[in-house]
Amino acid sequence: MTPRTASLAPFIPRDGERHCVGVFDSGLGGLSVLRVLSSTLAGVRWLYAADSGHAPYGERSATHVLDRSDRITRFLRDQGARVVVLACNTATAVAIDALRARHRDLSFVGMEPGLKPALQHSARARVGVMATEATLRSPRFEALLSRWKGEAEVVCVPCPGLAQAIESGDPEAPAVRALVARYTAPLRAQAVDTVVLGCTHYPWVAPLIQEALGPAVHLIDTAQAVAAQTARVLSDPNALADESGCLPVQAYTSGDTRTLQQFAQRHLPALDWHVARLPV
Structure with a gap:
């Protein structure tokens, strides 16, 4: 968006x-x-x-x-x-x-999480959103989500602790890797083909997210x-x-x-x- x-x-x-x-x-x-x-x-x-x-x-x-x-x-x-x-x-x-x-x-x-470009890119209309709990529960995001309701299946994954772990200054620390593995698991289970990075901390661990999801999954960053x-x-x-x-x-x-x-x-x-x- x-x-x-x-x-x-x-x-x-x-x-x-x-x-x-x-x-x-x-x-x-x-x-x-x-x-x-x-x-x-x-x-x-x-x-x-x-x-x-x-x-x-x-x-x-x-x-x-x-x-x-x-x-x-x-x-x-x-x-x-x-x-x-x-x-x-x-x-x-x-x-x-x-x-x-x-x-x-x-x-x-x-x-704002890039739902529009994600939906445009998704071949199977299966999109994931990784974001903070506050973003996902906000009225602004709910309005954004409802705007595209019916266009695709959207799997929202709250990622508590991930932004804070990245704040340590080492995006490849074992604690960061463990959290990335945890939060990408439901996206793999739902077979999404496009994932929105809905927090500006997450691009710093995009290589880890890509590795966990596989090369066929496209990551969306709105920077x-x-x-x-x-x-x-x-x-x-x-x-x-x-x-x-x-x-x-x-x-x-x-x-x-x-x-x-x-x-x-x-x-x-x-x-x-x-x-x-x-x-x-």
Whole structure:
């Protein structure tokens, strides 16, 4: 599903000024989205907030997720962001409508499980969704699911603990592998041929998920659609132009700064990382 954005005038930077885009997630998962954003959009000053001290959002109450999303949005706005990407399916499901109502001076891009592209790709009309419990029980996801009801059999698998295990910083740790094996088992049993990665942490373990499901199963990650929507929000013909050099990222975390620094430098080495504590 293509993420929606607020219907307001796009932010156009002054001559010589970079676009400033804030990206946030409950932790390291949103870096899988920033990886695609930064490789797709040039001339952007990136801000990234990893709320690892409150991760995972998928196992938090809706009230807590909304409060943290609002605090981080205010912080990113104060740092200069005029576009905010919710690189978290749970935060999008729980908070994006309220954020749009509260912060009308900002444009928002959110994440939703890619049911539409999954249904289009599935040859047998058997689709799996791996997501957090909070995403799957949210009214937003239920509405999305009902929109495509009857088009295919959709097998939803809540994955408690998987995002938190990935937060350890080692996507190939034995605990991660064990959880992937557990949560892919019902998808294999239902013979799905397409699986939606409904949490931005999960692309970091996509090779393990692919290995468990087999090479014939197609994985759907909506990060590319989010990058395309962000480019539309920026409405800058130069946003997709090539730009040489190492793009700077000012990153913040409510968790351990060294974990974020090491994970980011390992998986997104093309970016120039500056990591500090998230003060909200």
